[in-house]
Amino acid sequence: MKKIDETEHVESNKVQVILFSVLIFLLFTLLVLVILLSFTGTNVFEKSKELSEKIPFVSQLLDKSDGKIQDSSTKDIQAKVVGLETEITNRQAEIKKLESLIESRDKKLERIELEKQQLEMEIEELREAQKINNRAFQDIVKTYETISPKKSAPIISKMGDEEALKILSSIKTDKLAAILEQLTPDDAARFTKLLATKSSAD
Known part of the structure; x- marks a missing residue:
């Protein structure tokens, strides 16, 4: 029984060694190819993207993942x-x-x-x-x-009360008295009353 287990163990070890050797060889070959292609000016990543787009299942996966990122960010x-x-x-x-x-x-x-x-x-x-x-x-x-009071009195008596009052209130007192003497008693009384009202209002 022990011999059978040992032989199985040895065989499985040999298979693992062969698989690792093949894998290392493939990786080394891939690395050499990438280096050679980069020296020739070929963009390896673009080429790999183009190749992956030609493979149906892989291209769908890439489109979905890229689309989500682009859609959300856009x-x-x-x-x-x-x-x-x-x-x-x-x-x-x-x-x-x-x-x-x-x-x-x-x-x-x-x-x-x-x-x-x-x-x-x-x-x-x-x-x-x-x-x-x-x-x-x-x-x-x-x-x-x-002018003389005799001449100015008739002119003032014909004026309106407001105009006459304005002139009479501006004339000097002695000249005013002389003009009032030359007026008729009614006009003199009226103008005297107006002058008194105006002076009390001032």
Whole structure:
């Protein structure tokens, strides 16, 4: 029995040695082929991929594994690109909105500045007109002060109350008294009353 076991053990060892020898020889041959092909400029990995694609079962496995990796990574990249493009579009819309807001505010400020300038010009024109009116009125008052009360009294009595009051209140007191003496008693009373009301209001 022992001899039979030993012979089986020896035979199995011989088979293993032969298998390992063949495997080592094949690996060595493959290595030499890879080195030779790389020296000739042939891309061994591309060639192996082409060969594997020709073998039906292997090509299906490779396609499935590559497809999953490519699909998932491509989808992720596409999703990121879409997200970034959306963000860029949103940012551009915000920028345009802010630019239009700034532009409208600038236009509003320009309009306000123009209105302010126009108002200042109008105020200046009114002041000039007021100065001219004041000078003209002062000239009128001086004229009434220079002419005799006998001549000025009938003119004042024909004026409206407001105009007459304005002139009479600006004339010197002694000249005013002389003009009131030349008026009719009713006119003198009316103008005296108006002057008293105006002085109490001032």
